[in-house]
Amino acid sequence: MLVTIRHHLHRRLVAASPAIRGVTAGAGAGAGAGDASFSRHVSSELRTTSWRPVSSTSVEAFSSISSSTSSILSWRAFSSSSSSSSSLRESYNHILVERRFPDESNNNSARGGVGIITLHRPKALNALCDALFDDLIHAVQAFDEDDSIGCIVITGSGKAFAAGADISEMSTREFAHVYKKNMFAQWADITQTSKPIIAAVNGFALGGGCELAMMCDILIAGSNAQFGQPEINLGVIPGAGGTQRLIRAVGKSKAMEMVLTGNRITAQEAMEIGLASKVINSDLLLDEAVKMGFGIADKGGVAVRACKEAVNAAEEMTLSQGLMFERRMFHALFATKDQKEGMSAFLEKRKPNFTDE
Ligand code: CAA
Numbered sequence: 001m002l003v004t005i006r007h008h009l010h011r012r013l014v015a016a017s018p019a020i021r022g023v024t025a026g027a028g029a030g031a032g033a034g035d036a037s038f039s040r041h042v043s044s045e046l047r048t049t050s051w052r053p054v055s056s057t058s059v060e061a062f063s064s065i066s067s068s069t070s071s072i073l074s075w076r077a078f079s080s081s082s083s084s085s086s087s088l089r090e091s092y093n094h095i096l097v098e099r100r101f102p103d104e105s106n107n108n109s110a111r112g113g114v115g116i117i118t119l120h121r122p123k124a125l126n127a128l129c130d131a132l133f134d135d136l137i138h139a140v141q142a143f144d145e146d147d148s149i150g151c152i153v154i155t156g157s158g159k160a161f162a163a164g165a166d167i168s169e170m171s172t173r174e175f176a177h178v179y180k181k182n183m184f185a186q187w188a189d190i191t192q193t194s195k196p197i198i199a200a201v202n203g204f205a206l207g208g209g210c211e212l213a214m215m216c217d218i219l220i221a222g223s224n225a226q227f228g229q230p231e232i233n234l235g236v237i238p239g240a241g242g243t244q245r246l247i248r249a250v251g252k253s254k255a256m257e258m259v260l261t262g263n264r265i266t267a268q269e270a271m272e273i274g275l276a277s278k279v280i281n282s283d284l285l286l287d288e289a290v291k292m293g294f295g296i297a298d299k300g301g302v303a304v305r306a307c308k309e310a311v312n313a314a315e316e317m318t319l320s321q322g323l324m325f326e327r328r329m330f331h332a333l334f335a336t337k338d339q340k341e342g343m344s345a346f347l348e349k350r351k352p353n354f355t356d357e
Contacts, residue, residue: 088142094132112150112297115143125163128208144193150297155200164207184240200289201225211240221267222282228264300338301356
């Protein structure tokens with residue numbers, strides 16, 4: 001079952017009450033009998049609470065790790081047009097995409113694969129032009145809907161994760177244009193995925209690059225990573241979440257320092273202030289991120305999605321609302337086969353055989 005709890009909530013609750021229209025539909029596949037039962041539980045649980053909609057833009061962490069190495073199943077290269085279909089394109093213009101699956105010969109029995117997206121516009125330090133972001137959103141959505149993938153990794157290439165929004169593309173734009181287009185609003189589509197996204201940040205993560213990394217659920221820094229919000233040097237401010245997500249990650253004083261001075265911080269500092277969850281030798285960064293991804297992909301897919309949603313909800317709710325939300329999600333998971341399997345497996349001292357149902 002790969003239908004998200006958010007999807008169920010949306011379908012059920014939007015129908016139930018106009019006040020719930022802020023709840024966002026996630027990407028979802030078709031629902032089976034187990035889905036319907038789970039949906040009934042979630043919606044009946046939630047009807048008993050004083051409920052507020054969860055904004056779709058909430059995002060941040062969930063983690064777990066298991067060891068494995070990986071084998072590349074397919075490398076695909078690049079060329080794109082627009083972002084709307086649900087399956088991965090054969091090629092994209094500005095990103096590389098790869099599905100990586102666990103290598104069973106290496107004692108890795110993880111069930112799911114990891115979708116890797118490499119930002120690949122090296123001459124411009126992966127500056128996030130509109131076309132690149134279209135590619136990125138398309139690939140993220142495609143992996144989100146791909147049943148063989150349990151976790152997504154976004155990484156950079158060359159000297160950079162991403163050196164920000166494309167300055168040459170933006171420089172001549174006028175207020176009316178950026179306002180009417182609601183420039184950068186679409187970037188938040190990244191946060192709509194139901195599957196966890198790990199940012200494996202190598203090199204520069206500046207401006208929009210830092211903001212993209214913060215939209216992901218887990219941020220792992222390569223030892224060569226540098227983070228910053230240098231928009232102030234361009235006569236603007238961060239426009240894709242830098243003033244909002246940064247303060248939630250690192251607190252007011254450090255966030256203010258970074259956006260007001262434009263100064264960069266190192267990977268080590270990013271970890272110390274809570275922006276990154278860990279620092280990994282740059283050469284090992286992607287493999288470590290993928291290994292973490294395999295660990296997540298091995299869990300029950302419904303509980304993984306619920307974890308992600310519950311943690312993200314913390315950014316949008318008061319503590320009491322968040323605790324209620326968490327508890328109801330917890331209750332709802334008792335409608336899943338994975339809960340029965342997970343608890344039985346523990347008692348029977350064996351590895352659970354999750355089926356995402
Ligand atoms: N947009 C467009 N092009 C960029 C770019 C960007 N954000 N960042 C780097 N490039 C280009 C450079 O123009 C240069 O192109 P040319 O070779 O054609 O001249 C190429 O990438 C290599 O860059 P540098 O020669 O500058 O490389 P460096 O190693 O000397 O410096 C750097 C690296 C410190 C990252 C520097 O490139 C830099 O400061 N980049 C801009 C960072 C920035 O200001 N980011 C914020 C953008 S605004 C934003 O992101 C708004 C938002 O909130 C979404």
